[in-house]
Amino acid sequence: MMKNQLTVTIFVLFSTLLTSLQVSSTELLSGAELINNNCARCHNSRPIQEFSKSEWKVIMPHMREKAHLKGAEVQAILEFMEIATTPAQAMNVKEVVNIAADPKEVLTRYGCQGCHQVQGAGGTLGPSLDNVISEKGRAFFLRKVKEPQFNNASSAMPQMPITDEELEALAEFLSSK
Amino acid sequence: MRMKKTLQLATILSAGLMMQQPLYAAESSERFVFVGYGDVKYESADVAGTDAFSARFVPIFLFSLNDKMHVEAELEVGLNADGETVTELEYADIHYFLNDNTTITAGKFLLPFGQFSANWHPSWINRSIWTPGIYGAHGSSQAMDPILPILSDVGVAAQQVYQVGSAKVFLDVFMTNGPRSEAEYDEEGVVDDHDIALARLISPTASIDPDADEHGEAFPEVEFEATNSDNNSNKAFGGRIAVALLPSIEIGTSYYQGAYDENGQLDIKANGVDINLISTHAILRGEYIRTETDAFVEKDYEDVIDSFSRNGWFLQGTFFIGHLFDGLGSTEIVIEHAQTKKVEEAERWMVGVNYWLDPRSVIKVGYEDTDVVDGPDDKRFAVQFSYGF
Numbered sequence: 001m002m003k004n005q006l007t008v009t010i011f012v013l014f015s016t017l018l019t020s021l022q023v024s025s026t027e028l029l030s031g032a033e034l035i036n037n038n039c040a041r042c043h044n045s046r047p048i049q050e051f052s053k054s055e056w057k058v059i060m061p062h063m064r065e066k067a068h069l070k071g072a073e074v075q076a077i078l079e080f081m082e083i084a085t086t087p088a089q090a091m092n093v094k095e096v097v098n099i100a101a102d103p104k105e106v107l108t109r110y111g112c113q114g115c116h117q118v119q120g121a122g123g124t125l126g127p128s129l130d131n132v133i134s135e136k137g138r139a140f141f142l143r144k145v146k147e148p149q150f151n152n153a154s155s156a157m158p159q160m161p162i163t164d165e166e167l168e169a170l171a172e173f174l175s176s177k
Numbered sequence: 178m179r180m181k182k183t184l185q186l187a188t189i190l191s192a193g194l195m196m197q198q199p200l201y202a203a204e205s206s207e208r209f210v211f212v213g214y215g216d217v218k219y220e221s222a223d224v225a226g227t228d229a230f231s232a233r234f235v236p237i238f239l240f241s242l243n244d245k246m247h248v249e250a251e252l253e254v255g256l257n258a259d260g261e262t263v264t265e266l267e268y269a270d271i272h273y274f275l276n277d278n279t280t281i282t283a284g285k286f287l288l289p290f291g292q293f294s295a296n297w298h299p300s301w302i303n304r305s306i307w308t309p310g311i312y313g314a315h316g317s318s319q320a321m322d323p324i325l326p327i328l329s330d331v332g333v334a335a336q337q338v339y340q341v342g343s344a345k346v347f348l349d350v351f352m353t354n355g356p357r358s359e360a361e362y363d364e365e366g367v368v369d370d371h372d373i374a375l376a377r378l379i380s381p382t383a384s385i386d387p388d389a390d391e392h393g394e395a396f397p398e399v400e401f402e403a404t405n406s407d408n409n410s411n412k413a414f415g416g417r418i419a420v421a422l423l424p425s426i427e428i429g430t431s432y433y434q435g436a437y438d439e440n441g442q443l444d445i446k447a448n449g450v451d452i453n454l455i456s457t458h459a460i461l462r463g464e465y466i467r468t469e470t471d472a473f474v475e476k477d478y479e480d481v482i483d484s485f486s487r488n489g490w491f492l493q494g495t496f497f498i499g500h501l502f503d504g505l506g507s508t509e510i511v512i513e514h515a516q517t518k519k520v521e522e523a524e525r526w527m528v529g530v531n532y533w534l535d536p537r538s539v540i541k542v543g544y545e546d547t548d549v550v551d552g553p554d555d556k557r558f559a560v561q562f563s564y565g566f
Binding site: 036037038040041042043044045046047050051054055057058059061062064065066068069070071072123124125127149151152153154155156 | 207208209210212237239240241247249272274276277278280282292295296297299301302336338340345347419421423424425427453455456457499503506507533534535536537539565
Protein backbone atom coordinates (compact mmCIF):
# COMPACT_ATOMS: atom_id res chain seq x y z
CA MET A 1 0.00 0.00 0.00
CA MET A 2 2.85 2.35 0.88
CA LYS A 3 4.47 1.63 -2.46
CA ASN A 4 1.24 2.44 -4.26
CA GLN A 5 0.81 5.73 -2.43
CA LEU A 6 4.38 6.63 -3.24
CA THR A 7 3.77 5.84 -6.90
CA VAL A 8 0.65 8.01 -7.00
CA THR A 9 2.43 10.84 -5.18
CA ILE A 10 5.38 10.77 -7.56
CA PHE A 11 3.04 10.68 -10.56
CA VAL A 12 0.97 13.63 -9.31
CA LEU A 13 4.05 15.67 -8.40
CA PHE A 14 5.68 14.93 -11.72
CA SER A 15 2.53 15.81 -13.64
CA THR A 16 2.19 19.06 -11.68
CA LEU A 17 5.80 19.92 -12.38
CA LEU A 18 5.32 19.23 -16.05
CA THR A 19 2.29 21.42 -16.37
CA SER A 20 3.95 24.31 -14.56
CA LEU A 21 7.03 24.40 -16.73
CA GLN A 22 7.43 27.34 -19.04
CA VAL A 23 8.64 26.11 -22.36
CA SER A 24 10.82 28.17 -24.61
CA SER A 25 9.46 28.32 -28.10
CA THR A 26 10.93 29.21 -31.42
CA GLU A 27 9.11 30.66 -34.38
CA LEU A 28 6.17 28.50 -35.38
CA LEU A 29 6.66 26.53 -38.57
CA SER A 30 4.16 26.80 -41.39
CA GLY A 31 1.40 24.22 -41.68
CA ALA A 32 3.03 22.71 -44.76
CA GLU A 33 6.35 22.37 -42.94
CA LEU A 34 4.62 20.76 -39.99
CA ILE A 35 2.97 18.22 -42.27
CA ASN A 36 6.35 17.54 -43.87
CA ASN A 37 8.03 17.14 -40.48
CA ASN A 38 5.47 15.04 -38.66
CA CYS A 39 3.14 12.87 -40.76
CA ALA A 40 5.85 10.75 -42.41
CA ARG A 41 7.38 9.90 -39.05
CA CYS A 42 4.87 7.07 -38.89
CA HIS A 43 2.84 6.89 -42.08
CA ASN A 44 2.46 8.30 -45.57
CA SER A 45 1.01 11.77 -45.48
CA ARG A 46 -2.66 11.58 -46.39
CA PRO A 47 -3.84 13.83 -49.21
CA ILE A 48 -5.62 16.83 -47.75
CA GLN A 49 -8.57 16.30 -50.06
CA GLU A 50 -9.23 12.88 -48.53
CA PHE A 51 -11.18 14.49 -45.69
CA SER A 52 -13.30 17.59 -45.51
CA LYS A 53 -12.15 20.61 -43.55
CA SER A 54 -14.65 19.82 -40.79
CA GLU A 55 -13.39 16.24 -40.63
CA TRP A 56 -9.78 17.40 -40.33
CA LYS A 57 -10.83 19.55 -37.38
CA VAL A 58 -11.84 16.38 -35.55
CA ILE A 59 -8.95 14.25 -36.80
CA MET A 60 -6.19 16.71 -35.88
CA PRO A 61 -6.80 16.62 -32.09
CA HIS A 62 -6.42 12.83 -32.38
CA MET A 63 -3.13 13.32 -34.22
CA ARG A 64 -2.05 16.03 -31.78
CA GLU A 65 -1.60 13.43 -29.05
CA LYS A 66 -0.28 10.70 -31.38
CA ALA A 67 2.38 12.90 -32.99
CA HIS A 68 3.17 15.08 -29.98
CA LEU A 69 2.00 18.27 -31.62
CA LYS A 70 1.36 21.52 -29.83
CA GLY A 71 -2.00 23.22 -30.05
CA ALA A 72 -0.54 26.08 -32.09
CA GLU A 73 0.98 23.59 -34.53
CA VAL A 74 -2.38 21.90 -35.03
CA GLN A 75 -3.89 25.31 -35.74
CA ALA A 76 -1.15 26.09 -38.30
CA ILE A 77 -1.80 22.78 -40.08
CA LEU A 78 -5.54 23.44 -40.18
CA GLU A 79 -4.91 26.91 -41.61
CA PHE A 80 -2.73 25.40 -44.35
CA MET A 81 -5.45 22.87 -45.12
CA GLU A 82 -7.88 25.74 -45.42
CA ILE A 83 -5.66 27.36 -48.08
CA ALA A 84 -5.00 24.07 -49.84
CA THR A 85 -8.68 23.27 -50.19
CA THR A 86 -10.02 26.72 -50.99
CA PRO A 87 -10.35 27.45 -54.70
CA ALA A 88 -8.24 30.44 -55.61
CA GLN A 89 -11.09 31.78 -57.70
CA ALA A 90 -13.08 32.31 -54.52
CA MET A 91 -10.38 34.55 -53.10
CA ASN A 92 -9.84 38.19 -53.75
CA VAL A 93 -9.26 38.49 -57.51
CA LYS A 94 -6.85 41.41 -57.17
CA GLU A 95 -4.77 39.41 -54.69
CA VAL A 96 -4.64 36.41 -57.00
CA VAL A 97 -3.44 38.53 -59.93
CA ASN A 98 -0.70 40.05 -57.79
CA ILE A 99 0.40 36.66 -56.50
CA ALA A 100 0.53 35.21 -60.03
CA ALA A 101 2.97 37.93 -60.95
CA ASP A 102 5.32 36.85 -58.20
CA PRO A 103 6.15 33.12 -58.26
CA LYS A 104 7.82 33.35 -54.87
CA GLU A 105 4.50 34.40 -53.42
CA VAL A 106 2.90 31.39 -55.13
CA LEU A 107 5.44 29.14 -53.43
CA THR A 108 4.59 30.73 -50.10
CA ARG A 109 0.83 30.73 -50.58
CA TYR A 110 0.63 27.00 -51.30
CA GLY A 111 3.35 26.00 -48.85
CA CYS A 112 5.43 24.33 -51.58
CA GLN A 113 8.61 24.67 -49.54
CA GLY A 114 6.99 22.84 -46.66
CA CYS A 115 7.84 19.66 -48.53
CA HIS A 116 10.18 20.71 -51.37
CA GLN A 117 13.47 22.56 -51.41
CA VAL A 118 13.93 25.62 -53.59
CA GLN A 119 17.40 27.16 -53.64
CA GLY A 120 18.37 25.05 -50.64
CA ALA A 121 15.46 26.08 -48.44
CA GLY A 122 12.49 23.87 -47.69
CA GLY A 123 11.34 20.43 -46.64
CA THR A 124 12.51 17.02 -47.74
CA LEU A 125 9.29 15.04 -47.99
CA GLY A 126 9.24 15.67 -51.72
CA PRO A 127 12.10 16.17 -54.19
CA SER A 128 13.83 19.50 -54.73
CA LEU A 129 12.10 21.76 -57.24
CA ASP A 130 15.31 23.41 -58.45
CA ASN A 131 15.88 20.99 -61.34
CA VAL A 132 12.44 19.52 -61.74
CA ILE A 133 11.74 21.18 -65.10
CA SER A 134 15.22 20.69 -66.55
CA GLU A 135 15.17 17.02 -65.57
CA LYS A 136 11.52 16.04 -65.99
CA GLY A 137 10.24 18.61 -68.44
CA ARG A 138 7.73 21.41 -68.26
CA ALA A 139 4.81 19.15 -69.22
CA PHE A 140 5.61 16.78 -66.35
CA PHE A 141 5.71 19.67 -63.88
CA LEU A 142 2.41 21.14 -65.03
CA ARG A 143 0.67 17.76 -64.89
CA LYS A 144 2.22 16.86 -61.52
CA VAL A 145 0.79 19.98 -59.93
CA LYS A 146 -2.63 19.39 -61.47
CA GLU A 147 -2.68 15.60 -60.92
CA PRO A 148 -0.22 14.88 -58.08
CA GLN A 149 -0.76 11.10 -58.04
CA PHE A 150 -0.46 10.54 -61.83
CA ASN A 151 3.07 9.09 -61.63
CA ASN A 152 3.15 7.86 -58.02
CA ALA A 153 0.01 6.46 -56.42
CA SER A 154 1.36 6.88 -52.88
CA SER A 155 2.34 10.52 -53.34
CA ALA A 156 1.00 12.64 -50.51
CA MET A 157 1.14 15.83 -52.55
CA PRO A 158 -2.16 17.68 -52.27
CA GLN A 159 -4.03 18.87 -55.32
CA MET A 160 -3.73 22.61 -54.73
CA PRO A 161 -6.37 25.00 -56.02
CA ILE A 162 -3.68 26.80 -58.02
CA THR A 163 -4.79 28.86 -61.00
CA ASP A 164 -3.36 28.40 -64.51
CA GLU A 165 -1.75 31.84 -64.28
CA GLU A 166 -0.06 30.98 -60.99
CA LEU A 167 1.13 27.65 -62.34
CA GLU A 168 2.59 29.21 -65.49
CA ALA A 169 4.40 31.84 -63.41
CA LEU A 170 5.81 29.12 -61.19
CA ALA A 171 6.92 27.00 -64.15
CA GLU A 172 8.62 30.04 -65.69
CA PHE A 173 10.41 30.77 -62.44
CA LEU A 174 11.61 27.18 -62.04
CA SER A 175 12.65 26.97 -65.72
CA SER A 176 15.00 29.88 -65.24
CA LYS A 177 16.87 28.16 -62.43
CA MET B 178 -58.39 4.72 -27.75
CA ARG B 179 -55.32 5.09 -25.57
CA MET B 180 -53.41 3.00 -28.08
CA LYS B 181 -54.46 5.31 -30.91
CA LYS B 182 -53.32 8.39 -29.00
CA THR B 183 -50.05 6.74 -28.20
CA LEU B 184 -49.52 5.96 -31.89
CA GLN B 185 -50.39 9.54 -32.87
CA LEU B 186 -47.99 10.89 -30.28
CA ALA B 187 -45.27 8.51 -31.47
CA THR B 188 -45.89 9.58 -35.08
CA ILE B 189 -45.65 13.27 -34.21
CA LEU B 190 -42.52 12.72 -32.16
CA SER B 191 -40.93 10.64 -34.94
CA ALA B 192 -41.76 13.30 -37.51
CA GLY B 193 -40.27 15.92 -35.24
CA LEU B 194 -37.11 13.91 -34.77
CA MET B 195 -36.80 13.29 -38.52
CA MET B 196 -37.14 17.01 -39.15
CA GLN B 197 -34.43 17.62 -36.58
CA GLN B 198 -32.08 15.01 -38.00
CA PRO B 199 -30.55 17.01 -40.88
CA LEU B 200 -29.86 19.90 -38.55
CA TYR B 201 -28.35 17.56 -35.96
CA ALA B 202 -26.23 15.84 -38.63
CA ALA B 203 -24.97 19.14 -39.96
CA GLU B 204 -23.93 20.25 -36.49
CA SER B 205 -22.39 16.94 -35.55
CA SER B 206 -20.32 16.73 -38.74
CA GLU B 207 -17.75 18.99 -37.12
CA ARG B 208 -17.62 16.91 -33.96
CA PHE B 209 -17.63 13.27 -35.01
CA VAL B 210 -15.49 11.39 -37.53
CA PHE B 211 -15.37 7.70 -38.31
CA VAL B 212 -11.97 6.54 -39.57
CA GLY B 213 -9.84 3.41 -39.10
CA TYR B 214 -8.11 0.67 -41.00
CA GLY B 215 -8.48 -2.94 -41.99
CA ASP B 216 -6.65 -5.73 -43.71
CA VAL B 217 -7.00 -9.01 -45.51
CA LYS B 218 -4.19 -11.53 -45.28
CA TYR B 219 -3.26 -14.83 -46.83
CA GLU B 220 -0.65 -16.60 -44.71
CA SER B 221 1.10 -19.92 -45.02
CA ALA B 222 2.83 -20.81 -41.73
CA ASP B 223 5.29 -23.68 -41.60
CA VAL B 224 5.17 -24.89 -37.98
CA ALA B 225 1.49 -24.28 -37.37
CA GLY B 226 0.72 -26.00 -40.65
CA THR B 227 -1.84 -23.31 -41.44
CA ASP B 228 -2.64 -21.97 -44.84
CA ALA B 229 -5.51 -19.53 -44.69
CA PHE B 230 -7.03 -16.15 -45.40
CA SER B 231 -7.90 -13.85 -42.51
CA ALA B 232 -9.50 -10.43 -42.23
CA ARG B 233 -9.78 -7.63 -39.69
CA PHE B 234 -11.73 -4.41 -39.50
CA VAL B 235 -10.54 -1.75 -37.09
CA PRO B 236 -12.88 1.25 -36.83
CA ILE B 237 -11.76 4.36 -34.97
CA PHE B 238 -14.33 6.76 -33.56
CA LEU B 239 -13.23 10.34 -32.98
CA PHE B 240 -15.38 12.85 -31.18
CA SER B 241 -14.46 16.43 -30.32
CA LEU B 242 -16.41 17.51 -27.28
CA ASN B 243 -14.89 20.99 -27.51
CA ASP B 244 -11.50 22.61 -28.13
CA LYS B 245 -10.18 21.20 -24.87
CA MET B 246 -11.58 17.67 -24.88
CA HIS B 247 -11.33 14.94 -27.46
CA VAL B 248 -12.65 11.39 -27.24
CA GLU B 249 -11.23 8.51 -29.26
CA ALA B 250 -11.97 4.79 -29.36
CA GLU B 251 -10.72 1.96 -31.53
CA LEU B 252 -12.23 -1.49 -31.91
CA GLU B 253 -10.63 -4.45 -33.57
CA VAL B 254 -13.18 -6.75 -35.14
CA GLY B 255 -12.11 -10.13 -36.46
CA LEU B 256 -12.94 -13.81 -36.55
CA ASN B 257 -11.62 -16.59 -34.37
CA ALA B 258 -10.87 -20.15 -35.47
CA ASP B 259 -14.48 -21.17 -34.80
CA GLY B 260 -15.88 -18.50 -37.05
CA GLU B 261 -17.17 -16.38 -34.20
CA THR B 262 -16.79 -12.62 -34.38
CA VAL B 263 -14.26 -11.36 -31.87
CA THR B 264 -14.26 -7.73 -30.81
CA GLU B 265 -11.46 -6.16 -28.84
CA LEU B 266 -11.33 -2.66 -27.42
CA GLU B 267 -7.91 -1.39 -28.49
CA TYR B 268 -8.34 1.94 -26.77
CA ALA B 269 -11.07 4.23 -25.48
CA ASP B 270 -9.89 7.41 -23.85
CA ILE B 271 -10.39 11.10 -23.48
CA HIS B 272 -7.70 13.72 -24.06
CA TYR B 273 -7.81 16.95 -22.14
CA PHE B 274 -5.61 19.61 -23.72
CA LEU B 275 -4.50 21.43 -20.60
CA ASN B 276 -2.50 24.06 -22.46
CA ASP B 277 -0.62 24.48 -25.73
CA ASN B 278 1.89 21.75 -25.00
CA THR B 279 0.29 19.53 -22.35
CA THR B 280 -2.22 16.73 -22.88
CA ILE B 281 -3.80 14.67 -20.12
CA THR B 282 -5.25 11.31 -21.17
CA ALA B 283 -7.57 9.04 -19.18
CA GLY B 284 -9.13 5.72 -20.09
CA LYS B 285 -7.76 2.76 -21.97
CA PHE B 286 -4.92 4.13 -24.06
CA LEU B 287 -2.01 2.89 -26.14
CA LEU B 288 0.95 2.72 -23.82
CA PRO B 289 3.69 5.24 -24.63
CA PHE B 290 6.43 2.64 -24.27
CA GLY B 291 8.59 2.65 -27.37
CA GLN B 292 6.96 3.55 -30.64
CA PHE B 293 5.50 0.34 -31.97
CA SER B 294 2.56 0.09 -29.55
CA ALA B 295 1.64 3.74 -29.68
CA ASN B 296 2.24 4.57 -33.31
CA TRP B 297 3.43 1.85 -35.67
CA HIS B 298 1.19 -1.15 -35.02
CA PRO B 299 -1.72 -0.45 -37.45
CA SER B 300 -1.25 -2.67 -40.47
CA TRP B 301 -1.41 0.22 -42.95
CA ILE B 302 1.41 1.93 -40.99
CA ASN B 303 3.59 -1.07 -40.10
CA ARG B 304 5.77 -1.71 -43.14
CA SER B 305 5.94 -5.41 -42.30
CA ILE B 306 3.02 -7.82 -42.46
CA TRP B 307 3.94 -9.12 -39.02
CA THR B 308 4.37 -7.58 -35.59
CA PRO B 309 8.02 -7.40 -34.51
CA GLY B 310 8.70 -10.55 -32.46
CA ILE B 311 9.55 -8.68 -29.27
CA TYR B 312 5.98 -7.33 -28.99
CA GLY B 313 4.02 -10.52 -29.62
CA ALA B 314 1.69 -11.40 -32.42
CA HIS B 315 -1.08 -8.92 -31.56
CA GLY B 316 -4.01 -11.29 -31.93
CA SER B 317 -2.29 -13.75 -34.19
CA SER B 318 0.40 -16.36 -33.57
CA GLN B 319 4.13 -16.25 -33.97
CA ALA B 320 7.18 -18.37 -33.27
CA MET B 321 9.05 -15.85 -31.10
CA ASP B 322 8.11 -15.40 -27.45
CA PRO B 323 7.59 -11.67 -26.94
CA ILE B 324 9.67 -9.60 -24.54
CA LEU B 325 6.84 -7.23 -23.62
CA PRO B 326 3.46 -8.21 -25.13
CA ILE B 327 1.73 -5.03 -24.10
CA LEU B 328 -0.23 -2.67 -26.29
CA SER B 329 -2.60 -0.69 -24.10
CA ASP B 330 -3.78 -0.44 -20.51
CA VAL B 331 -6.31 1.42 -18.37
CA GLY B 332 -5.23 4.45 -16.35
CA VAL B 333 -4.08 8.03 -16.77
CA ALA B 334 -1.25 9.64 -18.70
CA ALA B 335 0.29 13.03 -19.24
CA GLN B 336 2.18 14.26 -22.27
CA GLN B 337 4.29 17.34 -22.79
CA VAL B 338 6.05 18.72 -25.83
CA TYR B 339 9.03 21.03 -25.54
CA GLN B 340 10.74 23.02 -28.27
CA VAL B 341 14.43 23.25 -27.44
CA GLY B 342 16.12 25.16 -30.23
CA SER B 343 15.64 23.17 -33.39
CA ALA B 344 14.85 19.98 -31.47
CA LYS B 345 11.60 18.82 -29.96
CA VAL B 346 11.46 16.89 -26.72
CA PHE B 347 8.52 14.58 -26.06
CA LEU B 348 7.73 13.52 -22.52
CA ASP B 349 5.09 10.97 -21.60
CA VAL B 350 4.28 9.55 -18.17
CA PHE B 351 1.54 7.07 -17.33
CA MET B 352 0.01 5.11 -14.48
CA THR B 353 -2.17 2.07 -15.21
CA ASN B 354 -3.67 -1.04 -13.61
CA GLY B 355 -0.66 -3.00 -14.77
CA PRO B 356 0.11 -6.68 -15.19
CA ARG B 357 -1.06 -9.62 -13.09
CA SER B 358 -0.24 -13.24 -12.63
CA GLU B 359 -2.60 -15.46 -14.53
CA ALA B 360 -2.40 -18.28 -11.96
CA GLU B 361 -2.41 -17.42 -8.28
CA TYR B 362 0.92 -17.77 -6.64
CA ASP B 363 1.14 -20.62 -4.14
CA GLU B 364 4.08 -20.64 -1.79
CA GLU B 365 4.02 -24.40 -1.75
CA GLY B 366 4.68 -24.34 -5.42
CA VAL B 367 7.91 -22.41 -5.31
CA VAL B 368 10.28 -23.69 -7.89
CA ASP B 369 13.75 -24.53 -6.81
CA ASP B 370 15.60 -24.05 -10.04
CA HIS B 371 16.40 -20.68 -11.55
CA ASP B 372 16.18 -21.79 -15.14
CA ILE B 373 12.90 -23.64 -14.69
CA ALA B 374 11.42 -20.65 -12.94
CA LEU B 375 12.48 -18.38 -15.75
CA ALA B 376 11.20 -20.74 -18.38
CA ARG B 377 7.84 -20.99 -16.64
CA LEU B 378 7.65 -17.27 -16.19
CA ILE B 379 8.35 -16.37 -19.75
CA SER B 380 6.52 -19.17 -21.46
CA PRO B 381 4.15 -21.64 -19.84
CA THR B 382 4.66 -23.90 -22.82
CA ALA B 383 8.44 -23.85 -22.60
CA SER B 384 10.24 -27.14 -22.64
CA ILE B 385 11.49 -27.72 -19.08
CA ASP B 386 12.86 -30.37 -16.82
CA PRO B 387 10.06 -32.90 -16.17
CA ASP B 388 11.18 -33.15 -12.54
CA ALA B 389 9.89 -29.65 -12.04
CA ASP B 390 6.37 -30.32 -13.22
CA GLU B 391 5.01 -30.80 -9.72
CA HIS B 392 6.04 -27.22 -9.00
CA GLY B 393 5.52 -25.67 -12.34
CA GLU B 394 1.73 -25.47 -12.23
CA ALA B 395 1.84 -23.04 -9.33
CA PHE B 396 4.31 -20.66 -10.90
CA PRO B 397 2.70 -17.43 -12.10
CA GLU B 398 2.45 -16.44 -15.72
CA VAL B 399 2.52 -12.67 -16.26
CA GLU B 400 -0.60 -11.46 -18.04
CA PHE B 401 -0.61 -8.03 -19.69
CA GLU B 402 -4.11 -7.95 -21.17
CA ALA B 403 -5.77 -4.74 -19.96
CA THR B 404 -8.76 -5.04 -17.65
CA ASN B 405 -10.94 -2.74 -15.55
CA SER B 406 -9.54 -4.30 -12.40
CA ASP B 407 -6.23 -4.70 -10.65
CA ASN B 408 -5.11 -7.77 -8.72
CA ASN B 409 -3.11 -5.65 -6.29
CA SER B 410 -3.02 -2.10 -4.99
CA ASN B 411 0.17 -1.25 -6.85
CA LYS B 412 -0.25 0.60 -10.08
CA ALA B 413 2.09 0.15 -12.98
CA PHE B 414 3.87 3.31 -14.02
CA GLY B 415 6.41 4.47 -16.52
CA GLY B 416 6.93 6.77 -19.42
CA ARG B 417 9.01 7.78 -22.36
CA ILE B 418 11.28 10.68 -23.15
CA ALA B 419 12.31 11.31 -26.73
CA VAL B 420 14.29 13.85 -28.69
CA ALA B 421 13.31 14.60 -32.26
CA LEU B 422 15.19 16.52 -34.91
CA LEU B 423 12.36 16.64 -37.39
CA PRO B 424 11.75 15.53 -39.99
CA SER B 425 14.67 13.10 -39.85
CA ILE B 426 15.39 11.67 -36.42
CA GLU B 427 13.51 10.61 -33.31
CA ILE B 428 15.23 8.73 -30.49
CA GLY B 429 13.44 7.74 -27.31
CA THR B 430 13.92 5.79 -24.12
CA SER B 431 11.10 4.19 -22.15
CA TYR B 432 10.51 2.70 -18.72
CA TYR B 433 7.79 0.44 -17.35
CA GLN B 434 7.34 -1.04 -13.89
CA GLY B 435 4.44 -2.94 -12.41
CA ALA B 436 3.77 -5.50 -9.68
CA TYR B 437 2.01 -8.59 -10.98
CA ASP B 438 1.30 -10.72 -7.90
CA GLU B 439 -1.55 -10.20 -5.45
CA ASN B 440 0.71 -9.04 -2.65
CA GLY B 441 2.53 -6.54 -4.82
CA GLN B 442 5.90 -8.08 -4.08
CA LEU B 443 6.88 -9.24 -7.54
CA ASP B 444 7.64 -6.63 -10.18
CA ILE B 445 8.28 -6.67 -13.85
CA LYS B 446 10.48 -3.81 -15.00
CA ALA B 447 11.25 -2.93 -18.58
CA ASN B 448 13.62 -0.46 -20.21
CA GLY B 449 13.51 0.35 -23.87
CA VAL B 450 15.26 2.39 -26.50
CA ASP B 451 13.62 3.25 -29.79
CA ILE B 452 14.87 4.93 -32.92
CA ASN B 453 13.17 6.27 -36.02
CA LEU B 454 15.23 7.66 -38.90
CA ILE B 455 13.37 9.10 -41.87
CA SER B 456 14.89 10.17 -45.16
CA THR B 457 13.54 10.83 -48.62
CA HIS B 458 14.50 7.34 -49.80
CA ALA B 459 14.37 5.16 -46.68
CA ILE B 460 13.02 4.70 -43.15
CA LEU B 461 14.89 2.90 -40.39
CA ARG B 462 12.95 1.88 -37.28
CA GLY B 463 14.10 -0.13 -34.32
CA GLU B 464 13.57 -0.88 -30.67
CA TYR B 465 15.50 -2.59 -27.90
CA ILE B 466 13.74 -3.85 -24.76
CA ARG B 467 15.20 -5.34 -21.62
CA THR B 468 13.02 -6.77 -18.86
CA GLU B 469 13.70 -7.78 -15.27
CA THR B 470 11.01 -10.05 -13.82
CA ASP B 471 10.85 -10.96 -10.14
CA ALA B 472 9.91 -14.43 -8.98
CA PHE B 473 10.20 -16.42 -5.79
CA VAL B 474 12.88 -19.08 -5.92
CA GLU B 475 14.06 -21.44 -3.26
CA LYS B 476 17.61 -20.92 -2.12
CA ASP B 477 19.02 -22.67 0.91
CA TYR B 478 15.50 -23.81 1.89
CA GLU B 479 14.20 -20.25 1.93
CA ASP B 480 11.99 -18.44 -0.52
CA VAL B 481 13.70 -15.38 -1.88
CA ILE B 482 12.89 -12.98 -4.69
CA ASP B 483 15.14 -13.31 -7.65
CA SER B 484 15.07 -11.35 -10.90
CA PHE B 485 15.22 -12.84 -14.34
CA SER B 486 16.52 -10.81 -17.21
CA ARG B 487 15.48 -11.01 -20.80
CA ASN B 488 16.09 -8.76 -23.79
CA GLY B 489 15.36 -8.42 -27.44
CA TRP B 490 15.41 -5.99 -30.33
CA PHE B 491 14.27 -5.43 -33.86
CA LEU B 492 15.46 -3.22 -36.69
CA GLN B 493 13.33 -2.57 -39.75
CA GLY B 494 14.55 -0.87 -42.89
CA THR B 495 12.22 0.35 -45.64
CA PHE B 496 13.69 1.44 -48.95
CA PHE B 497 11.61 3.41 -51.45
CA ILE B 498 13.03 1.86 -54.59
CA GLY B 499 10.30 3.51 -56.62
CA HIS B 500 12.00 6.85 -55.89
CA LEU B 501 15.19 5.62 -57.54
CA PHE B 502 13.68 3.78 -60.49
CA ASP B 503 10.75 5.55 -62.11
CA GLY B 504 9.26 2.36 -63.54
CA LEU B 505 8.71 0.87 -60.07
CA GLY B 506 6.29 3.60 -59.00
CA SER B 507 5.39 3.34 -55.33
CA THR B 508 7.23 0.08 -54.64
CA GLU B 509 9.31 -0.35 -51.51
CA ILE B 510 11.47 -3.11 -50.06
CA VAL B 511 11.35 -3.98 -46.36
CA ILE B 512 14.01 -5.89 -44.43
CA GLU B 513 13.62 -6.64 -40.73
CA HIS B 514 15.78 -8.48 -38.25
CA ALA B 515 14.76 -9.35 -34.69
CA GLN B 516 16.31 -11.24 -31.81
CA THR B 517 15.23 -12.36 -28.36
CA LYS B 518 17.84 -13.46 -25.85
CA LYS B 519 18.09 -15.45 -22.61
CA VAL B 520 15.07 -17.73 -22.33
CA GLU B 521 13.33 -18.65 -25.56
CA GLU B 522 16.13 -17.32 -27.71
CA ALA B 523 15.15 -16.78 -31.26
CA GLU B 524 16.25 -14.88 -34.33
CA ARG B 525 14.12 -13.71 -37.21
CA TRP B 526 14.72 -12.35 -40.71
CA MET B 527 11.91 -10.86 -42.73
CA VAL B 528 11.97 -9.56 -46.28
CA GLY B 529 9.06 -8.00 -48.03
CA VAL B 530 7.93 -6.00 -51.01
CA ASN B 531 5.20 -3.39 -50.63
CA TYR B 532 3.27 -1.73 -53.41
CA TRP B 533 1.20 1.31 -52.52
CA LEU B 534 -2.02 1.77 -54.48
CA ASP B 535 -2.46 5.18 -52.88
CA PRO B 536 -1.02 6.81 -49.73
CA ARG B 537 -3.27 4.72 -47.45
CA SER B 538 -3.66 1.39 -49.29
CA VAL B 539 -0.85 -1.11 -49.66
CA ILE B 540 -0.32 -4.65 -50.91
CA LYS B 541 2.47 -6.36 -48.96
CA VAL B 542 4.20 -9.60 -49.88
CA GLY B 543 6.52 -10.99 -47.21
CA TYR B 544 8.62 -13.94 -46.18
CA GLU B 545 9.69 -14.54 -42.59
CA ASP B 546 12.22 -17.08 -41.28
CA THR B 547 12.43 -17.57 -37.50
CA ASP B 548 15.21 -19.65 -35.96
CA VAL B 549 14.17 -20.75 -32.45
CA VAL B 550 17.06 -22.08 -30.34
CA ASP B 551 15.02 -24.53 -28.22
CA GLY B 552 12.10 -25.25 -30.46
CA PRO B 553 10.97 -25.74 -34.00
CA ASP B 554 12.01 -23.11 -36.53
CA ASP B 555 9.27 -21.34 -38.41
CA LYS B 556 8.93 -20.09 -41.95
CA ARG B 557 6.03 -18.00 -43.18
CA PHE B 558 4.86 -16.49 -46.41
CA ALA B 559 2.06 -13.98 -46.53
CA VAL B 560 0.30 -11.48 -48.75
CA GLN B 561 -1.61 -8.70 -47.05
CA PHE B 562 -3.83 -5.97 -48.41
CA SER B 563 -4.08 -3.23 -45.85
CA TYR B 564 -5.98 0.01 -46.03
CA GLY B 565 -6.47 3.04 -43.84
CA PHE B 566 -9.65 5.04 -44.18
